[in-house]
Amino acid sequence: MSHMRYSCLMAVDRDHVLRTAAALLTRKSTATMDEVAKAAGISRATLHRHFAGRDALVRALESLGIAECEAALDAARPDEGAARDAVHRLVREIEPAAALLAFLYTENQLFEGEEQNAGWARIDDRIAALFRRGQQSGEFRIDLTPAWLTEALYGLLASGAWAVSEGRVARNDFTHMIVELLLGGALRQPEQPREES
Amino acid sequence: MSHMRYSCLMAVDRDHVLRTAAALLTRKSTATMDEVAKAAGISRATLHRHFAGRDALVRALESLGIAECEAALDAARPDEGAARDAVHRLVREIEPAAALLAFLYTENQLFEGEEQNAGWARIDDRIAALFRRGQQSGEFRIDLTPAWLTEALYGLLASGAWAVSEGRVARNDFTHMIVELLLGGALRQPEQPREES
DNA sequence: CGCATGTGAGACATTCATGTCTCACCGCGG
DNA sequence: CCGCGGTGAGACATGAATGTCTCACATGCG
16 A cells, blocks of 8 residues: 555545445445445544544445446437447446445435435436437337336446456456447347348 | 234244345345334244344345245246247246345345355356356357346346336336346347247 | 243343544644 | 644444343133
């Protein structure tokens, strides 16, 4: 680890703490504040100075995840070109945040009736809009609702992130596997319509 | 509370407790032993008499999930007929257990390095074998590994279960949406493969 | 009827994560 | 030189969940 450039006046790198916490909580969602602090290389006291409690930490992670999703959506230009290409760009852009997303996705399941961050609603809408655009342009089938396609994308991102972190699939194949499955499915289908017995 | 038909000699219906716990833990994975007991309509003491602790309860749920998966696999006859029809049967058979699977799937993520029940390995193998059979018969594309297709199936089952439980998709569409997305993908194909009735 | 069995209710100690606090250290700037 | 801000280490109390225990009650069976 790099102890270089420790300045007394320099506050602990908040972003570094958040990303370390994200990496840890992705693997062990019940990790202790103490474990999070150790993973980030700071003391529990300092961690608690920056994030009032575990809730605050999770909410900060949620904000980070939302920001990264928004950034990925912006970078993917979901309104340009073929919808399938936009989906491909989106998955590629969102890949670095997939592990964090997987954590937040499952974490949100236990918020039951509580109000969920409005940021997610906006992201859901943007992604669903992309699928809807693909349906209206005739690229995507219309019997799968945009809401379900959005949900399925989250699920595949989570599955992919876990599969990669446990070595069941290669990290390099992440985007390809998700995009190909989401768009093309498992069936082998001819590019050109052709007749076969 | 229903005191009806309380038999002294009759032990608390273990299966009923397990299924109630599964339903609750699916929605709130951090539910207390007390909440589980109340949900099952028994006291915490009785719950603790049947399951030594929370770990024992989760392991019992895991065994239940494994048994239901095995039963679904048996009922789906994965070695008969077209692979895509077998996948369709499998999803249909596994649908009732999808919520429990979703809970166990995310729960297993935090077992880190611990030994995981060997039952899952067997189920993984059987499902992967089905996808492999589909690849060898030429039905499924070969650029998506059986391991990834298996993982993706789990992810879609979890997403579907959550989406249904939160009302984002209709329960009746569960099987259709998962099978169609997993096999056919979101793209509109020139020749849509027909369903097994 | 009387006993055995299984249950509900609740008290109790224990463990653990959390949150708050104090104190010592260190580097910088006045 | 000395204060000041930020940190690390650790003590401490709190609360929650857990696990164990006891006692009273209900029901079926001999």
